[in-house]
Amino acid sequence: MTAPGTTPAPAAPPAPAAGPAPALALLPAPAAGWEVAADVVVVGSGVAGLTVALRCAAAGQRTVIVTKARLTDGSTRWAQGGIAAALGEGDTPEQHRADTHTAGAGLCDDAAVTTLVTEGPGAVRRLIAEGARFDTTDDGAIALTREGGHHRRRIAHAGGDATGAEISRALLDAVRAAGIETIENALALDLLKDAEGRAAGVTLHVMGEGRHDGVGAVRAPAVVLATGGMGQIFSATTNPPVSTGDGVAIALRAGAEVSDLEFVQFHPTVLYLGPGAEGQQPLISEAVRGEGAHLVDADGVRFMTGQHELGELAPRDIVAKGIMRRMRERGTDHMYLDGRHFGAAMWEHRFPTILAACRAHGIDPVTGLIPVAPAAHYASGGVRTDLHGRTTVPGLYACGETACTGVHGANRLASNSLLEGLVFAERIAAHIASAPRTAATAPAAPGRRGPPRPYGCCPPRPGPPSSAS
Numbered sequence: 001m002t003a004p005g006t007t008p009a010p011a012a013p014p015a016p017a018a019g020p021a022p023a024l025a026l027l028p029a030p031a032a033g034w035e036v037a038a039d040v041v042v043v044g045s046g047v048a049g050l051t052v053a054l055r056c057a058a059a060g061q062r063t064v065i066v067t068k069a070r071l072t073d074g075s076t077r078w079a080q081g082g083i084a085a086a087l088g089e090g091d092t093p094e095q096h097r098a099d100t101h102t103a104g105a106g107l108c109d110d111a112a113v114t115t116l117v118t119e120g121p122g123a124v125r126r127l128i129a130e131g132a133r134f135d136t137t138d139d140g141a142i143a144l145t146r147e148g149g150h151h152r153r154r155i156a157h158a159g160g161d162a163t164g165a166e167i168s169r170a171l172l173d174a175v176r177a178a179g180i181e182t183i184e185n186a187l188a189l190d191l192l193k194d195a196e197g198r199a200a201g202v203t204l205h206v207m208g209e210g211r212h213d214g215v216g217a218v219r220a221p222a223v224v225l226a227t228g229g230m231g232q233i234f235s236a237t238t239n240p241p242v243s244t245g246d247g248v249a250i251a252l253r254a255g256a257e258v259s260d261l262e263f264v265q266f267h268p269t270v271l272y273l274g275p276g277a278e279g280q281q282p283l284i285s286e287a288v289r290g291e292g293a294h295l296v297d298a299d300g301v302r303f304m305t306g307q308h309e310l311g312e313l314a315p316r317d318i319v320a321k322g323i324m325r326r327m328r329e330r331g332t333d334h335m336y337l338d339g340r341h342f343g344a345a346m347w348e349h350r351f352p353t354i355l356a357a358c359r360a361h362g363i364d365p366v367t368g369l370i371p372v373a374p375a376a377h378y379a380s381g382g383v384r385t386d387l388h389g390r391t392t393v394p395g396l397y398a399c400g401e402t403a404c405t406g407v408h409g410a411n412r413l414a415s416n417s418l419l420e421g422l423v424f425a426e427r428i429a430a431h432i433a434s435a436p437r438t439a440a441t442a443p444a445a446p447g448r449r450g451p452p453r454p455y456g457c458c459p460p461r462p463g464p465p466s467s468a469s
């Protein structure tokens with residue numbers, strides 16, 4: 001899906017039209033009854049929004065965070081497996097780059113990927129300096145695990161399988177320590193623009209406790225959309241209730257371009273809770289397979305063997321399709337994950353969150369198979385940005401899962417999303433700090449990535465970039 005005015009007809013797809021997309025009608029809402037002025041307003045309090053806010057505040061910008069539920073709500077705190085970065089001995093950003101391109105099915109933007117993997121290790125170290133506590137080995141090094149599509153152990157994790165909760169805790173503590181103003185229960189409605197069409201703030205509807213109530217506005221020359229994903233538009237998803245694609249909708253109504261929305265990642269191993277299960281479903285992290293669990297059918301056959309050189313640790317789209325194929329062959333709606341050989345101690349130490357979620361549903365991974373099926377997990381596309389997070393509307397930035405930086409191509413590499421939130425948040429803050437406060441600089445239109453391609457049609461999966469080792 002592309003922005004209005006650029007959507008090609010399925011029968012004879014033309015190249016996307018150049019120029020700004022027309023804005024859609026704004027949401028009907030009463031006039032703002034209250035106003036707050038700031039240099040930067042950040043919409044969303046996940047890893048992306050909190051990091052942008054922290055870096056902007058550190059640069060002396062008056063920063064306000066608005067978030068539609070509680071500060072802790074969002075996908076970030078649910079992240080399990082970890083955050084990918086070339087931190088281990090022998091690993092390099094170049095190898096991480098190659099794995100990212102392969103998982104993205106040849107549709108990643110190389111400049112964005114190179115930015116992610118080269119700036120990633122530093123961004124993770126700054127997160128640690130900010131107070132995030134990652135799991136370590138006996139000698140004090142960061143413990144690294146593997147996930148699908150990675151040829152190396154490169155995933156840093158916290159609390160075993162509670163990485164997002166720890167990142168959220170650390171960033172929120174830092175936000176509080178920095179005294180950044182936050183407004184909870186504040187649903188961002190629409191972008192405000194000035195007479196020249198530049199971003200000038202957001203309108204909000206606040207419901208609940210706090211200093212503000214009803215429809216209001218935060219006026220600021222820099223607006224950062226960090227509203228997360230849109231998994232809730234599917235019947236079964238790993239995403240929490242707040243993940244409803246609001247940032248993409250706000251951007252579209254403001255006339256910003258969006259890109260690659262058709263690339264929704266389905267996570268292969270979501271706990272199967274029966275045919276009627278709807279809404280947020282418990283995730284069984286890929287790290288469980290990374291540590292040696294196997295995908296099997298009801299007869300115990302490891303059906304991914306021989307389908308890809310990485311077998312059960314192939315990129316997510318390949319594993320999800322492998323599961324769907326086997327389900328169809330067997331006339332069933334789920335497969336199984338077998339991690340019984342881990343033993344109780346490893347389950348309790350390494351995957352306490354997943355163990356508890358399974359047991360809460362009457363499944364014990366220590367003694368039995370875990371029923372799994374694919375479910376909607378991650379929006380690889382979103383509001384189109386350049387390498388500074390700028391959208392096609394001057395002064396409007398997008399960051400994290402709501403953005404489409406080009407990093408993920410058609411399929412996100414596991415654990416690249418927390419990293420993208422960190423890396424591009426820092427770049428956005430640096431760009432805002434370098435721009436005049438009263439008039440955020442107009443973006444050069446983000447470069448179109450690669451040649452125009454027909455709607456919904458991916459080129460054949462290429463091998464890793466030639467410079468990969």
Ligand SMILES: Cc1cc2nc3c(=O)[nH]c(=O)nc-3n(C[C@H](O)[C@H](O)[C@H](O)COP(=O)(O)OP(=O)(O)OC[C@H]3O[C@@H](n4cnc5c(N)ncnc54)[C@H](O)[C@@H]3O)c2cc1C
Nearest residue numbers: 044045046048068074075076081082188228400401415418
């Ligand atoms: C179960 C699960 C496990 C995952 N595991 C991993 C992992 O191991 N590694 C990894 O890299 N990624 C993982 N991901 C993906 C990753 O967690 C997310 O992509 C990432 O956290 C998104 O961060 P974000 O800041 O962009 O958005 P979020 O963390 O989703 O935050 C979005 C924020 O925007 C707010 N918001 C939304 N709409 C509005 C609105 N209209 N007005 C105001 N506020 C609004 C929300 O309330 C929320 O505060 C996982 C995701 C899930 C669901």
